[in-house]
Amino acid sequence: MLGRIAGRTEVYLAGVLIVLSVVLFILNPKFLTAENLFDVLRNNSFLGIVALGELVVLVSGGIDVSFTAIATVAQYVMGVIITKYMVESVFFAFLIPIPIGIALGAFNAFLVNRTRVHPVIITISNLNVFYGLLMVVSKGRWIYGFPGPFRDFARLKVLTLISEKGVDYGLSIFTVAWFFIAFATWVVLRYLPIGRKVYALGGNSEAARRAGFDIFRIQLFVYCYIGFLSGIAGFVHAALNQMIQPNAIVGRELDVLAAAILGGASVFGGAGSPLGVVLGVLFIAFIKNGLILMKASAYWHQVIMGLIIVLAATLSAYQQSLERKRRRWV
């Protein structure tokens, strides 16, 4: 049992996270205050939610880099509707971006399945199509001045504490949503038939095809799932920032991809877990937060992020080559 646990990416990552936290705490004790941690969790809920969608696509052996454009289109349409008609119901506002996300995801799935071209090329194209058309139609205008309930909703906390300075802080509703989605994704991937099929397709697509699985249905599910989560994340992003800039999200595809890969998702498909991805997002979030707390120049962020991705990819490739060797000798 212990052996089974010790070999897993999640365990390594959790260990690294603990070490990292201690180091950051020593460098700046402010890091481990509840206020700072709640802040980090809240600010990364957008990233955390889309990373879970990316995980599902990666597990199936695909990849999606168009989700930033999907989230942007979804939140922009929502923004236009709720500010134009002054929609008071937050729940109704929440429902707007979701079908948009699913529809755009379905479009990705259709193209990936029919053309058989690598999904990276399909989704890079669609990133440009979705985002380019949105920019043409919206002329890049920002949306702000949301209805009152929408503003209050963003401040909702599940747990509220008051700091010494009298400012209240706590566990944001968006963090709770992120963790709930992580749990739901885990249940889907682990216990639902469709989830098992996603792993099967990513593990060996030829075997999945010969076993009689409907490949298109699995692909439709994974690309719609990331579309669905992009829609939710678009809502979260708009609520967190209380405005919608069409160029705020696009360009962060690689952050999300990096988090998912760090969390143990394989670009070859068939491997990865929601827990690992949550830890991966937290790892990147902690590093960024630590750099800010240490007042490191922003120019260094990219150097360090790049190094981390390269290191993580190297380790995971090395691990896989060990695995292959072990199998050969058995």
Next chain:
Amino acid sequence: MKRARGGRETQSIILVGVVTFLIVLLGMLTKGRLLGLDSLQSIAFQLPLLGILTLAQMTPMLTGGIDLSIIATANLCGVIAAIGMTRSGLPIGVAVILGLALALLFAILKGFLIAWVSVPAIIATLGLMIFIRGVSLVLTRGYVIAGFPGSFLFLGNGTLFGIPMPFVVFFLCALFLYLLLTRTRFGTYVYLLGSNPTATLFAGVNNAAVLFKTYLLSSFLAGIAGLVMISRFNAAQADYGESYLLLTVLACVLGGIDPGGGFGRLPGVVVSIIVLQVVATGFNLLGLSSHLASALWGLILLGVIAINRMIGEGEA
């Protein structure tokens, strides 16, 4: 998955048809200005940048990989050369060689990771893209480095017998790559490796060495593109020309390179580069938004892929 030669020929014919239609349409919309001497001259100055970068992207794609770090490499080479020429006051030749050397230094890391550690090309080059851009950002602090010696500006703005210098550089790069891919053992291995790596391995080809050289080659060409770029703009920055990244992939696929690797020839890619640049200049003359252009690039790429697919199915 393999497509017969006949399919490729049909695809080229369709491509030429679409292109002719687009150029005639844009020519009419711009009332002939598109094909006037002025815009041809400006096309000849602008095309080489996209062109050389696309050549850099082509070899990795032939092996079934991709190189997302070419723009970052180009900018790094440009930034190093720019710092050498301005702040450090080095002779132009030394600064240029220093820039290319640094580009190759990162290429060694990139090639090593992909060839020997078997990191998927897309991930390795993604990480290095962010890393290399970060290094340029640290070096420039996000500022623009401008004001190069006059003789260096010749590379991007001068003409040789009436032909713009960048175009001469592009022509030389294309010729070099063409000879490399069609006349050398390395070139043959690139194609074979791209279509079936297991077969080349069993045939005794050192797959890792071929991949390593492929990524060195792509960084070298990207470095040259970087030099042409800073000379043309008379300025260097960490994040110039990032929108070119998708365009290079588009130009390759449009030019008949199979993203799965193994198929596609250089002349097709050159034709597609010319087409993309003519269309871009046409958009520019019409004053269309660059976002509309990028949406159209995406649609064109999807369209070409769909056409390829239909032809493939027709034969099967």
